[in-house]
Amino acid sequence: MLNNITLGRFFPGSSFIHRLDPRVKVLLMIVLLLNIFLSTNYLSLFIVFFVVILFIMLTKISLKTYFKSMKFILFVVLFTGILNIFYAKGTTIFRLGTFSITDEGINNSIFVSMRLIMLILVSSLLTFTTSPTNLTYAIERLIRPLNKFKIKTHELAMMMTIALRFIPTLLEEIDKIIDAQKARGADMETGNILNRIKAFVPVLVPLFVSSFRRAYDLALAMECRCYNGGEGRTSMRILHICRNDIFAILVVLGLFVLVLIINNLFLAVSL
Amino acid sequence: MAKLEIKNLTYIYSEGTPAAKKALNNINLRIKQNEFIGLIGRTGSGKSTLAKHLNALLKPTEGKILLDGEDFWHKPKKIRNVRFKVGMVFQYPEHQLFEETVYKDIAFGPSNMGLLEDEIEKKIHMACEFINLDFNLLYKSPFELSGGEKRKVAIAGVIAMDPEILILDEPTAGLDPKSREQLLCQLHYYYKSREKTVILISHNMDDIAKYSDRIIVLDDGNLIMFDSPKRVFSQIDLLKSVGLEPPQITSVMRSLLEVVPGLSDEILTVDEAVEALLNFVKNR
Numbered sequence: 285m286l287n288n289i290t291l292g293r294f295f296p297g298s299s300f301i302h303r304l305d306p307r308v309k310v311l312l313m314i315v316l317l318l319n320i321f322l323s324t325n326y327l328s329l330f331i332v333f334f335v336v337i338l339f340i341m342l343t344k345i346s347l348k349t350y351f352k353s354m355k356f357i358l359f360v361v362l363f364t365g366i367l368n369i370f371y372a373k374g375t376t377i378f379r380l381g382t383f384s385i386t387d388e389g390i391n392n393s394i395f396v397s398m399r400l401i402m403l404i405l406v407s408s409l410l411t412f413t414t415s416p417t418n419l420t421y422a423i424e425r426l427i428r429p430l431n432k433f434k435i436k437t438h439e440l441a442m443m444m445t446i447a448l449r450f451i452p453t454l455l456e457e458i459d460k461i462i463d464a465q466k467a468r469g470a471d472m473e474t475g476n477i478l479n480r481i482k483a484f485v486p487v488l489v490p491l492f493v494s495s496f497r498r499a500y501d502l503a504l505a506m507e508c509r510c511y512n513g514g515e516g517r518t519s520m521r522i523l524h525i526c527r528n529d530i531f532a533i534l535v536v537l538g539l540f541v542l543v544l545i546i547n548n549l550f551l552a553v554s555l
Numbered sequence: 556m557a558k559l560e561i562k563n564l565t566y567i568y569s570e571g572t573p574a575a576k577k578a579l580n581n582i583n584l585r586i587k588q589n590e591f592i593g594l595i596g597r598t599g600s601g602k603s604t605l606a607k608h609l610n611a612l613l614k615p616t617e618g619k620i621l622l623d624g625e626d627f628w629h630k631p632k633k634i635r636n637v638r639f640k641v642g643m644v645f646q647y648p649e650h651q652l653f654e655e656t657v658y659k660d661i662a663f664g665p666s667n668m669g670l671l672e673d674e675i676e677k678k679i680h681m682a683c684e685f686i687n688l689d690f691n692l693l694y695k696s697p698f699e700l701s702g703g704e705k706r707k708v709a710i711a712g713v714i715a716m717d718p719e720i721l722i723l724d725e726p727t728a729g730l731d732p733k734s735r736e737q738l739l740c741q742l743h744y745y746y747k748s749r750e751k752t753v754i755l756i757s758h759n760m761d762d763i764a765k766y767s768d769r770i771i772v773l774d775d776g777n778l779i780m781f782d783s784p785k786r787v788f789s790q791i792d793l794l795k796s797v798g799l800e801p802p803q804i805t806s807v808m809r810s811l812l813e814v815v816p817g818l819s820d821e822i823l824t825v826d827e828a829v830e831a832l833l834n835f836v837k838n839r
Binding site: 464465485 | 607610612639642643645648651652654663664667668698713716
């Protein structure tokens with residue numbers, strides 16, 4: 285039932301993007317996101333979009349998979365897109381009662397939808413090609429400087445790893461509990477919203493109970509293997525920046541500079 | 556007439572995706588009223604998938620399942636009625652307990668059936684007697700109980716629905732020997748005294764041999780055998796080829812037979828073995 289959610293899943297592979305250093309990937313994703321929000325004109329927006337699509341092609345995961353991951357969010361995109369059409373001041377193009385469509389509104393709505401879509405694409409780009417272990421490892425390394433402010437970065441990263449690790453387990457567990465309660469005649473598919481929410485109590489309580497049991501077991505298992513936090517802990521894999529990484533960094537930074545230049549040009553023209 | 560009839564049942568997991576896997580392949584079975592059926596097969600052979608079909612939790616990709624001659628999926632909106640008639644106890648059923656008290660938890664099934672308060676109470680008392688659950692526990696929280704007691708409560712929750720067919724997926728896993736024996740005896744009694752059909756999934760061949768009238772053997776989604784315990788466990792080579800073994804006592808008696816001729820080679824339970832050996836000693 286819940287197995288066909290692709291958002292946030294990892295698809296193993298050995299493409300150019302897959303092989304990039306996870307730290308580099310996380311940083312590049314942040315820069316790409318910045319690019320998306322810095323693009324204030326169509327030209328730079330489409331250049332960024334083009335680069336994102338290029339990266340997506342490089343992952344060798346089919347475009348279909350990416351769009352599947354957007355299915356749930358497409359509704360939000362549509363909703364905000366439509367709202368934006370009506371809520372902007374500018375030259376009125378079309379009027380219907382109290383609602384009026386302005387050119388500004390249409391521009392806004394295109395920008396907002398494009399940005400949202402690219403946001404999802406870029407984050408999928410990262411999660412599809414980076415295993416959860418690598419991802420948390422990268423984050424652990426990237427937030428390590430915060431140690432200076434007495435923030436326990438290793439523990440934070442470990443918590444993230446565990447949380448990610450248990451998502452599929454919990455989904456499986458939910459499926460099992462739903463089956464068990466359905467076998468006892470629970471009705472989860474019909475009735476109004478209130479009844480459906482109520483019908484989920486018999487699923488949520490066992491889920492919480494088993495989560496606590498799992499957490500306790502895991503803590504015990506970690507202690508049995510002498511886990512005592514990040515101090516003096518080394519890791520099995522040591523990450524290296526290689527030529528591919530440098531190439532990717534150059535591309536994304538180049539894009540960043542390009543977007544800034546184009547923005548300035550447009551600003552100059554409009555002045 | 557067969558109580559439960561399975562016709563050309565095929566099921567494919569995640570059909571239409573690259574991960575598609577045939578879990579059941581053209582299964583045909585007829586199960587009678589008041590039969591104790593053992594369902595065996597190695598891990599991943601399709602036992603649980605078949606069980607979920609019998610409880611209408613999965614819809615066949617192809618084929619039909621008939622209960623009293625009526626197709627399960629004829630009226631998809633009334634599918635809950637099938638689940639009231641076919642009770643299913645999952646593996647580790649104690650993990651599905653959720654109510655504040657044991658009483659309320661056992662009442663969950665019967666109240667979903669729309670029974671009245673006093674009928675529900677009767678059913679709960681009936682279920683507790685069957686499963687030998689102490690009435691004093693009824694007003695405790697299910698989370699305070701011991702593992703064995705929780706298991707009993709969960710099974711009582713299904714028995715309280717008074718299903719005509721009761722399916723149990725490894726109900727004895729993780730129980731101590733005494734509770735295991737008790738549970739199996741009570742299931743056997745439920746089948747005997749109430750003329751119900753019980754389908755027991757288990758990896759314990761000794762239990763299966765002792766209690767079943769007929770045994771279903773599955774391998775890789777295919778029906779390998781559906782026959783009496785004596786016939787199923789006489790085909791040792793076939794069983795071994797699908798990753799199963801006969802009951803331990805059968806193997807012991809067969810080895811004995813090689814040294815002491817004249818013993819029966821159809822021994823399936825310890826009681827039968829004791830009797831055969833006593834007879835053998837007496838007649839010497």
